[in-house]
Amino acid sequence: MLCKLSFSNIRRSLRDYAIYFFTLMIGVAVFYVFNAVSDQVAMTRVDSDTREIARFLGIAISSTSVFVAGVLGLLIVYASRFLMKRRNNEFALYLMLGMTKGKISAILLLETVLIGIGSLAAGLLLGVGLSQVMSALVVSLFEADMSAYHFMVSGTAILKTIIYFAVMYLVVMLFNSAVVSRFKLIDLMQSGKKSEQIKLKNPWVCVIVFVLAAAMLGTAYYMVGWRFTHLSGRKFVLCIAAGLAATFLIFWSVSGMLLRVIMSMKKVYYKGLNSFTFRQISSKVNTMVFSMTVICIMLFVTICSLSAAFSLRNSMNRNFKENCPADYELSEYLDEPYEELDVLAEAQAIGFDVTKYSDDCVHFSTYGDENFTFEGFCGKHFEELMDTFTAVNGGIREQVIGIDDYNALMKVFGRETIELGEGEYVLACNFKGIEKIRNEVLEDGAPITVFGTALSPKYDECKHGFIDISAQPSNMGLFIVPQFVVEGQTPMADFVIGNFSASDEAGKKAADQEIRSLYAEKIKGGLSPFSVSSIGGYFGFTTKQEISSGAIGLGAIATFLGLYIGLVFLIACGAILALKELSESVDSIGRYEMIRKIGADESEITRSLFRQTGIFFLLPLVLACIHSVFGMKFAVYFLEVFGTDRIASSIAATSVILLLIYGGYFLVTYLCSKNIIRSKR
Amino acid sequence: MELLKIQHIEKYYGNKSSLTKAIDDLSFSVEKGEFVAIMGASGSGKTTLLNCISTIDRVTAGHIYLEDTDITALKGRQLGRFRREKLGFIFQDFNLLDTLTAYENIALALSIQKKPAPQIDQAVKTVAQQLGITEVLKKYPYQMSGGQKQRVASARAIVTEPKLVLADEPTGALDSKSAKMLLERFRYLNTEHSATIMMVTHDSFTASYASRVIFIKDGKIFNEISRGDDSRKQFFDKIIDVVTLLGGDVNDAL
Numbered sequence: 021m022l023c024k025l026s027f028s029n030i031r032r033s034l035r036d037y038a039i040y041f042f043t044l045m046i047g048v049a050v051f052y053v054f055n056a057v058s059d060q061v062a063m064t065r066v067d068s069d070t071r072e073i074a075r076f077l078g079i080a081i082s083s084t085s086v087f088v089a090g091v092l093g094l095l096i097v098y099a100s101r102f103l104m105k106r107r108n109n110e111f112a113l114y115l116m117l118g119m120t121k122g123k124i125s126a127i128l129l130l131e132t133v134l135i136g137i138g139s140l141a142a143g144l145l146l147g148v149g150l151s152q153v154m155s156a157l158v159v160s161l162f163e164a165d166m167s168a169y170h171f172m173v174s175g176t177a178i179l180k181t182i183i184y185f186a187v188m189y190l191v192v193m194l195f196n197s198a199v200v201s202r203f204k205l206i207d208l209m210q211s212g213k214k215s216e217q218i219k220l221k222n223p224w225v226c227v228i229v230f231v232l233a234a235a236m237l238g239t240a241y242y243m244v245g246w247r248f249t250h251l252s253g254r255k256f257v258l259c260i261a262a263g264l265a266a267t268f269l270i271f272w273s274v275s276g277m278l279l280r281v282i283m284s285m286k287k288v289y290y291k292g293l294n295s296f297t298f299r300q301i302s303s304k305v306n307t308m309v310f311s312m313t314v315i316c317i318m319l320f321v322t323i324c325s326l327s328a329a330f331s332l333r334n335s336m337n338r339n340f341k342e343n344c345p346a347d348y349e350l351s352e353y354l355d356e357p358y359e360e361l362d363v364l365a366e367a368q369a370i371g372f373d374v375t376k377y378s379d380d381c382v383h384f385s386t387y388g389d390e391n392f393t394f395e396g397f398c399g400k401h402f403e404e405l406m407d408t409f410t411a412v413n414g415g416i417r418e419q420v421i422g423i424d425d426y427n428a429l430m431k432v433f434g435r436e437t438i439e440l441g442e443g444e445y446v447l448a449c450n451f452k453g454i455e456k457i458r459n460e461v462l463e464d465g466a467p468i469t470v471f472g473t474a475l476s477p478k479y480d481e482c483k484h485g486f487i488d489i490s491a492q493p494s495n496m497g498l499f500i501v502p503q504f505v506v507e508g509q510t511p512m513a514d515f516v517i518g519n520f521s522a523s524d525e526a527g528k529k530a531a532d533q534e535i536r537s538l539y540a541e542k543i544k545g546g547l548s549p550f551s552v553s554s555i556g557g558y559f560g561f562t563t564k565q566e567i568s569s570g571a572i573g574l575g576a577i578a579t580f581l582g583l584y585i586g587l588v589f590l591i592a593c594g595a596i597l598a599l600k601e602l603s604e605s606v607d608s609i610g611r612y613e614m615i616r617k618i619g620a621d622e623s624e625i626t627r628s629l630f631r632q633t634g635i636f637f638l639l640p641l642v643l644a645c646i647h648s649v650f651g652m653k654f655a656v657y658f659l660e661v662f663g664t665d666r667i668a669s670s671i672a673a674t675s676v677i678l679l680l681i682y683g684g685y686f687l688v689t690y691l692c693s694k695n696i697i698r699s700k701r
Numbered sequence: 702m703e704l705l706k707i708q709h710i711e712k713y714y715g716n717k718s719s720l721t722k723a724i725d726d727l728s729f730s731v732e733k734g735e736f737v738a739i740m741g742a743s744g745s746g747k748t749t750l751l752n753c754i755s756t757i758d759r760v761t762a763g764h765i766y767l768e769d770t771d772i773t774a775l776k777g778r779q780l781g782r783f784r785r786e787k788l789g790f791i792f793q794d795f796n797l798l799d800t801l802t803a804y805e806n807i808a809l810a811l812s813i814q815k816k817p818a819p820q821i822d823q824a825v826k827t828v829a830q831q832l833g834i835t836e837v838l839k840k841y842p843y844q845m846s847g848g849q850k851q852r853v854a855s856a857r858a859i860v861t862e863p864k865l866v867l868a869d870e871p872t873g874a875l876d877s878k879s880a881k882m883l884l885e886r887f888r889y890l891n892t893e894h895s896a897t898i899m900m901v902t903h904d905s906f907t908a909s910y911a912s913r914v915i916f917i918k919d920g921k922i923f924n925e926i927s928r929g930d931d932s933r934k935q936f937f938d939k940i941i942d943v944v945t946l947l948g949g950d951v952n953d954a955l
Contacts, residue, residue: 286818290808299800614796617757618857619785620813621778 022123026130030692033107040099041139043595047092048143050591052181053151054081054584056174060151060158061576063468070162073573080577081584085184088588091189095592100132100192102599104199106606111200112208116272125197132196134187140182147181148173161333161576191578230277233269236262241650265642268313270672274639275305293620293628296611305639311596312640318589319644319682323674324651328669331659336575339492344567345433345452347528348535349489350374350516351560352371353465356508361385361557364516373543374516377531381518382432384425385511386487388417390472394497397468398461405457417512420470422503429487432518438500444478445470446500448485450493455482458497474507487515489564491571532565586677595687597637598692605629605693612697626694633690641682660691705731705865706896710763710773712749712920723749724760725920735893736887738902738911740940742947746920748869748903755788755867755900756780769862785813789858793870795850797842800954803853804829804838810857822921828860831894832886852886859896866890868900883911892941897914905944909937914945923947 030037058078062072152171240262243255279302282288289298297359305312352363364383367373375381395402395414402414438446447462449455459481467476467509487497520531539561612625656667709799712724723746735850741747752758754765756776765772767787774838775783782955789810790796804825824865831854835847840845845853858866868887872880899938900911908914910933916924924943929937 091773286822289816290821292812292815293807293809295801295805295812299798299805303800339753608808609797610796611800615809615813616781617784617790617796618753618810618813619781619783619788623778623779624813 021128022130026127026134027542029110029127029150030131030134033103035102037086037135039598039688040103041135041142042688043591043598044096044101044135044139045143045146046591047095048140048181048185049147049150049183050584050587051085051088051092052144052147052174052177053154054176055085055180056147056148056151057081057154057158057171057580059174059177060155060172061162071572072568072578073162076573077577077580080581084581084584085180088584089184089188091588091592093191094197095595096188096192097195098198099200099595101600102603103194104128106603108208109658111203115203115205116207121200121203125200128196128200129193132189132193135220136185140185144178144181147632150367157579161579162572178306183416186464191615200680221273223277224278226273226280230273233266233273237266237270240266245650245653254593263647264313264317267316267647268309270643271312271316271639275302275309278302278305293615293624296615297628297631299629300604300608301635304600304632304636311600314649315593315596316640316644318593319641319678320651321646322586322589322593323644323648323678324655325582326586326674326677327648327652327667327670328655330660330673331585332578332666333575334670335659336491336571340571343486343491343493344564345487345534346489346517346564347378347519348374349561351488351533351575352515353514353560354512354556354557357388357512358557359510361511361514362643363514365560367542367559370542372538374518374535377520377521377522377535378518379521380432381516382425382428383514384421384428385515386425386513387420387471387506387509388422388512390417391422392418392468392470394418397466397497398457401457405454412675418497418499419487420499420501420506422506423500424503426485426500429517430485435485435682438483440478440500440502442502443473444502445475445476446478446485447482448498448500449495450484450486451496452493454496458482468499470499470501470505471509473501473507475501476659485556487517489517489562489567491567491574529565532563536563536566583677586674587681590678593640597640598685598689601633601636601689602692602696606697609697625697629693629697633686633693637682637686637689687691703730703735704733704735704768706766708751708752708766709759710750710765712746712753712758713761722920724753725880726763726920727917727920728763729915729922729925731897731899733897734891736891736898736900736910736912738900738908738914739917740902740905740944741917741923742903746916747903749920750917751867751869751899751901754865755790755860755862756783758897785810785861787864789863789866790859791851791854791858791866791868791871795842795847795854795874796855797850797857799842802841803834803845803849806842806853807838808859809862813862824860825856828856832856833889837955843928845909846879847875848882851875851879851883855883855886855890859890859894864897866896866898868898870902870904871900872902874906877906880907904907905937905940908940909933914940914943916947918947939951 058081061074061077067596109125114127115121151174155172240259243259279298282294282298288293349410350363350367352366353360354361364375393414394412394416397418398405399413405412423438423440430437440446445468447457447458462477462480462482465476467474469475482497484493485498485500486493487498488495522528522531615625616622652667652671707730710727711722714721714723725746727746727750738818739747739750745861749758750926753760754772756775762775763773767783771782771785782788797803798809801809807825807828808821811824816824825838826835829838832855834852834856837849837853840849842850842853851874855868855871858868871887872883875883884907887900891898891912898911901909902908911928913925913927915922924946926936926939927941931939
């Protein structure tokens, strides 16, 4: 009997439950898809580097999943509570007929179980399907071979999804029982009859609050967007708190002001259904100030995390191609100059001979003059630098290289060599923040004295050059000077950089594998990239393969986590708005019916509904976009290390995702609402 | 002059196996400036009749003419236009929009007709004065009494100066004092502004304010009486007589 009742309840309130079920299903699907990713990666390529990344990605996604589960859990509780409120009359009837609260709890429990199992099954099915699509992304992110891929179902991911969601549903059940036990028959019976009480907020209070909130927000924006270098952790938290509070206050005041403003424009307000439309919007926003705030913040986080992740991933690939033009680099850095510094001899002595695998390589040293320091070069600009890079050590010696050595390296890199006159130098630098300051110094002329020779800059800006191969622009400054200047000086660092002899990819890979295992075996410290050498220097050995895996891995992890959190937040936002809007439409059926009776055209009613739904969805989005402009400004500063040139395309990609999901929810909501309020005839 | 002409209309519900004839070959007409009451027990078809006249529902057969328009032939946009320009509605449960003030509720009927704002303001104030609701214009429905709400609803119905005002049990949710007050207003609108009113009711007292009462039973006209020169009390007694004749169904009447 109870079972039958539960079944028919769900069938009857399908209209209300559709969005709920839909959201649960997508939630399950997303949860599965992302948890299955690491298994997928492991399948596409059996390379040990990638395996390591896949493992790390798995850990990152697992920990994010806990957070995601929390968000989804809250969403489910919110949605189920919301749906329960709509059924107060039904529960009242049950109680009137003499059903015990325990029985009602049992009905709800059964319903939750039914919906839970249904959504889990449907969601997992959808997830397995979607994860095959996801494999395309996996393949492109890891630049893997698509042919190695075949249809897969991740058992662990399924198990995990089931466990997580089972726990969430359990929480919902407990929550529902708690609510049922507090039912009072009289409240339930009267819940539907209470007519809405409209209280207009005092317009002046609204204006004052709005101005105050705008000022607060402005200050926070300014602090985060322009003065971020002065932000301490505490101030930063304060800014975030101010932003949150201001968001809330803006929604609070706008909901009051918007209507007032439009009401004062009599020509607009008393045109067609406008008075009705704006009253509807106002009452909706009024009752949802808090939810709107939460939605706005979630949208903001989504926009920022998606844009940042895409940007990171874009920059990663481009930067890698730009900054890693050689196959390997063996280096040794010292704190002080050392006469017999020779990294090649040292390595060969312990049985690690890189030249065996490589004909095309250069061996050279760089130098440092104790009277030529970073602070000395920057001069008056150093203070400015300290503002941004608080950890910079001004006493560090500038790195100096002879032009012949540099050009030899450029030949290995396959890049253009440079020409240098007698008394000239070229400054190579590509680390964004430092480059800016150095350019300013160069514009002022910047004569230098290195090892007693006076030199002047050939260009009034930095050239994009570097010695160390890496995944991103990270050269903070390299002075290329005439060869005679460094002749006979004591080196501070020594390098062997080259390409493997093998001509094809497979050969290079094999050489790479071999040389790295040799390195691990011979050099003290094993696998760690930096090991202390016998003369107290820092050995460094890295290969293109290694850097590539790291770069791809970082880009991939960022993309996946960004997508994961972004998608879940978008779903949550869309679901909350949709639920509210749909139930509002159900409540307003009578109003639409009445408007129809007094002769409003169907097209006008539809337009009114479209406007209501549109403004309702747009309001939090608009504020979130404004937030994001400043949030991204802040994020860009942190992402600068990785390069942010293609931020526009990242934002475009984010917009597409936003449009698809948020816009999708909007469209579904609008169409469902339209269906709900359609005349029965 | 005939304003409304109803010719042999029929309305069936259900399918072949269980057919309900809500209206069964009904014909009558309403003169311009008349105040007609339709009486009948629950299920007699009086609300269906009203729905058909107001184009909310369609007749199965027959024709309804308002002036020279056959409203049973109207479609889509014409329906909305017909309703907003020719008809005024008053319902038992007031049907005011709870999110709008009284003023805005009345204004809505005009703004749907795309009337300019200054003209709307003028019209709303005039009609409010006629119905004695000037002081509640700024209030929301939940702040008003039932009688006030119904007068606001009436104001909304007549503010557009419709050809025909249709009232469905207008006093159904009112106490007797408010009901009396509302009916006095109806009579005032009918006599002073020559508004044509058609009112559906099962209450003899309410019906006694009309100039003519049509009784319906099982979807057919059962009887019809005009007030003529009788006083309202005498007319009321006549109505009671017919109601008694009509059967026990309407003995919940006053």
